[in-house]
Amino acid sequence: xxxxxxxxxxxxxxxxxxxxxxxxxxxxxxxxxxxxxxxxxxxxxxxxxxxxxxxxxxxxxxxxxxxxxxxxxxxxxxxxxxxxxxxxxxxxxxxxxxxxxxxxxxxxxxxxxxxxxxxxxxxxxxxxxxxxxxxxxxxxxxxxxxxxxxxxxxxxxxxxxxxxxxxxxxxxxxxxxxxxxxxxxxxxxxxxxxxxxxxxxxxxxxxxxxxxxxxxxxxxxxxxxxxxxxxxxxxxxxxxxxxxxxxxxx
Numbered sequence: 001x002x003x004x005x006x007x008x009x010x011x012x013x014x015x016x017x018x019x020x021x022x023x024x025x026x027x028x029x030x031x032x033x034x035x036x037x038x039x040x041x042x043x044x045x046x047x048x049x050x051x052x053x054x055x056x057x058x059x060x061x062x063x064x065x066x067x068x069x070x071x072x073x074x075x076x077x078x079x080x081x082x083x084x085x086x087x088x089x090x091x092x093x094x095x096x097x098x099x100x101x102x103x104x105x106x107x108x109x110x111x112x113x114x115x116x117x118x119x120x121x122x123x124x125x126x127x128x129x130x131x132x133x134x135x136x137x138x139x140x141x142x143x144x145x146x147x148x149x150x151x152x153x154x155x156x157x158x159x160x161x162x163x164x165x166x167x168x169x170x171x172x173x174x175x176x177x178x179x180x181x182x183x184x185x186x187x188x189x190x191x192x193x194x195x196x197x198x199x200x201x202x203x204x205x206x207x208x209x210x211x212x213x214x215x216x217x218x219x220x221x222x223x224x225x226x227x228x229x230x231x232x233x234x235x236x237x238x239x240x241x242x243x244x245x246x247x248x249x250x
Contacts, residue, residue, distance in 0.1 A: 017248055023220045025180075025212075025228070025245040027142050029066030034141075034148035034214075036064060036184050063240040067214045069232050074239040075198075075205040082238040085210060092131035092177055094228040094247055096221050103136035103160040107150055108190040110163040116170065123223050128175035131228045135218040136160045139182040142216065148184075161188030162200045171207050179204060180212035180228075180245070212245055225250035 027033070031042045042061035048054055063082075064070065072079035097119050103109045111134055120126060138159060141147040150158045161183055170176045185192060186201035204211050212230055232243040 021249040023217050023226075023247045023249060025215050025217050025221075025247055026067040026243065027139070027214055027216045029061075029143075029242065032145070033066060033143050034145045034184075035062075035066075037149070039065065061242075063235075063238055063242075064213070066242045067212065067216065067245055068240050069230055069243040070201075070205060070211050070213060070240045071238065072205045072208050072210065075202045079205070079208055082232065082241055083234050083236060089177065089210070090230040090232070092129065092228055093127065094221065094224075094226040095126055095130050095132045095176075096135050096218055096223050096226075097132065098135045098218075098223070099160065100135055100137035100219070103138065107158040107160065108188055109136070109160040110188040110191055111161070111166050112163050113165050113169045116166055126170065126174045126176065129177045131178045131180065132170055132176050133180040133212075133215060133218055133221075133228075134160075134162060134182070136182050137219060139214070139216040139218070142214075150189075156193060157189040159183045159185075159189045161191065162186050163188070163191065164200045164203060167200050167203055171204075178209045178211060180215045182215050182218065184213060186211060186213075212243060215245060221247050222249065 029042065031044055033042070039062045042059070042065055045058040047058055048056045069082065071082040071085060073081050097111065097116070099109060099111055099115065116126070126132060152158060161181060170179070185198055186204055187198050191200065192198055226247045226249050228245060228247050230243050230245045232241050235241060
């Protein structure tokens with residue numbers, strides 16, 4: 001039996017992809033991993049071990065734990081649950097904006113529209129229907145909870161993030177599809193403290209799209225040309241869940 005043209009094209013596409021470099025953008029997480037302050041530590045329990053004939057475990061953690069996907073319903077009423085996201089939404093061209101040096105010099109760094117304009121002068125206009133990731137190298141602090149939280153003497157966090165105006169520019173002017181970052185929150189800590197709310201995160205999810213939080217290894221991905229895959233389970237009526245995000249490089 002001869003292969004159909006479509007089957008051959010798919011097989012060739014897979015072979016081509018496997019020749020490329022793949023980069024895991026996902027943290028391994030466990031009970032001692034950094035997490036959002038309102039959550040308890042994860043619990044991993046062994047139910048059966050190999051002496052019983054098979055190995056099985058129970059996992060107890062919030063949906064927003066480890067590298068994870070936030071569905072629109074996480075913040076916005078009457079929007080989509082995780083299960084309602086389309087498969088093709090989870091695979092997108094990837095753009096990485098590198099503000100790692102700025103974030104190292106100023107842990108409260110908040111990316112602005114000016115930063116994006118400057119990025120485009122160097123790398124070209126950000127294309128529509130892309131996934132835009134903010135690289136700050138904050139992920140290199142993983143799995144040190146204290147370093148990740150980065151609290152001052154008064155208990156206030158200091159970590160970088162998105163500015164609301166920058167997000168509005170990306171979604172409204174550049175028509176991007178989704179975003180990601182290396183920290184717990186969309187907003188920088190200083191923006192949250194100033195506003196008393198996660199205005200940036202609410203705005204993103206209000207666009208009826210998703211975001212990926214706690215990304216890793218963005219320093220191994222080029223500015224443009226890669227594709228991000230966000231492979232996630234499908235629990236019923238979920239607001240989010242740990243995700244296996246990875247990039248295939250050009």
